[in-house]
Each structure stands twice: as structure tokens, then as C-alpha cells.
Amino acid sequence: MSTVIEVEKTKTEVNSDAKPNFGVTGRKIVYDKDGKPCRTCNTLQDFQFATAGAKKQVKTPVVSGMNPEQPVNTKIGSYAKEDPPDVTVLGRSSWTLLHSIAATYPEEPTNKQQKDMKQFINLFAGFYPCWFCADDFQKYITTNEPKVETQDSLGRWLCDAHNDVNKKLGKPKFNCDLWKQRWKDGWDEQ
């Protein structure tokens, strides 16, 4: 399915050193400390747009996030040449893992399990591949200490953390009373 993404002229102006401030999705482009567009911090469309900008070869419109001149769906061995995950895929994948970890965390964890879970969350925040998301999450856990006392407290804490990000992205708030239906037990409507 191909969807032409209209470029919003006011937001996609290329700045003086050919580094656009905004991408085709309307999001701000995030750069790494070395000045290159950050692959894990932007959507694939915006990353490709900014990379093209940096090469002074800005081409629009971008179709489905892929430059039409690029080969699509070529293979390497038995595998398709998939692009590295962008900020959206990375976010969805990580929340899936974290909520599932909460769903299988013991209902009455030992002191060691609680200490390990805190350590895991801290290390996760340190190694998260999108640097500005990691910065945000590190700030969040400093002011909202992970609640690792029970499975339910961890599940709700994660749900709140997820809602904090949802808010920043303009997404609706999830009702955290339902975290177990969404991530552990299902909706049980048989």
C-alpha cells in the first residue's frame, strides 16, 4: 500500500547547513551528538528525509517512507533486506516487552527479585537505543520510582509511565485499571 505523504512547507524548510528541523511527519528531527540524523530517534520517513537533506539531495514527496529510487523488498539470502527499526517500531517493541515482563513478574516477589527488577529498569533506561527517549525515561524514574513490590504495582507503574509518553506524543490515555486485561489475562469474553 502506498500513501503519498504531503510535505508541509512551513515545517520542512531546510536550514542553512542542510539539516532540516522538521520531518515529513511534522515531528522535529532528532540528531546525534555528531550532528547526523539519529536513526533510532526518528521515524523512518523523517530519518530518510533528514539524511537526504544532509546530502543536499532533498527529494519530496516521500512515498511510504521509502525513496522510490531505492530497491524495495530485495533479499539477502533467505531474509528480506529490512531497514533497522525506527523510533516507532522500537517504542512499540519495548513497551510490549516491558508490559509482558510485568505480567509475568511474581505476585509476591522476593527482596532479591525486587532489587533485580529495579536494576533491570535502571539498566534498560541507560541502554535504551533512542537517546532522547532514554533521557526522558531516566528523568521519569528519578521522580517516579519504579514500584516493584508486587506484580500489580509494577504493572500499574509501567502503565503510568507509558501514559506519560502517550501524553507527550498526543496519544490517548489508557485506563490503567485494565492493564491486566491488556497485557496479562486478555479480555475473557468467551
Next chain:
Amino acid sequence: MSTVIEVEKTKTEVNSDAKPNFGVTGRKIVYDKDGKPCRTCNTLQDFQFATAGAKKQVKTPVVSGMNPEQPVNTKIGSYAKEDPPDVTVLGRSSWTLLHSIAATYPEEPTNKQQKDMKQFINLFAGFYPCWFCADDFQKYITTNEPKVETQDSLGRWLCDAHNDVNKKLGKPKFNCDLWKQRWKDGWDEQ
């Protein structure tokens, strides 16, 4: 898109206590220690099949992993009532996160970063939501110590670990010389 999954009679026989040994996908059904089907260890189709079996209400064929009598795509607030992730979604999500973490791990990590990465991998293996996958991964890292010395060594080690799982699942081997194209840099064919 709906695909009717044919039930293989020899494999889907229900055993004496209504706990099927094999699911509609042909995979062995994994149970938790309490004897209930493990949601995070099975595909959604197999989990639903085994759950129905446990209730002595086995219905076949299963269409696209959903019981046709279940409400589909109903919503709760602004969110669809999505099922908790199954073993496949969980696996894909987790590899996406882990490979991306390797892709943004420092090329020359400090001793502390190396120690932290080992700790992160150990904790990840301990908390992984699918218990039999976690057992396998824990065994793997015992005999194949994580190589955290450089970004490239970590990326290749993870690629090898992923191939070890691919082999068990009958999936093709990925060429680990290409891990950076797949998970970090892209294929650069512009």
C-alpha cells in the same frame, strides 16, 4: 485477511485430562507450572486452542487465531481491545530491542558499561516472560558468554544467539557479517 488453519488430527488429539499436547500450528503446547496453558509461551492460536481444551470446549477449525464467537476489534475508550502478546510477538519485539541496543552500544565501552551490559543481559534472561525461552537463553549465555568488549562483538554475539533460536524454530540462518546493515546502518543502496 482470514486464513483457515487446518487441524492436523494426529497432533491435536486431546489427552485424558483435556490438555492437548499439540496446538493448531503443530507446535507443542507449553503449560505453566500450575498446569494452565502459558500465554507468553504459545502462539495466540495455540493458547486459545489449549484454553478451550482445558474448558472441554474444543472447537475447530480456528480461523486466524480468533474464535469466531468472540467479539473482534471491540474498543475500550480510545484503544482497541488487543490481546496480550503471544510468544511470536514477544520474540520479535525482544530481538528488535536487543539488536537495537547493540547497534547503539558504544564502539569502545568503558569497563563499567561492559559490566552493566553483562548485568542487563543476565537480568533480561531472568525476567523474560516466556519461561521456557528464558530457560533456553539462560543456558545459552552460560555456555556462550556475552561478548561485551565492543559494539561489533556484542552485535555479532546477539546475532549468533538469535541464529541459535532460529535453528530451533527451523528458520534460516542470518549472515552475521551483515548485522550492522540489518540493525544499525541500513542497506545504503541510494
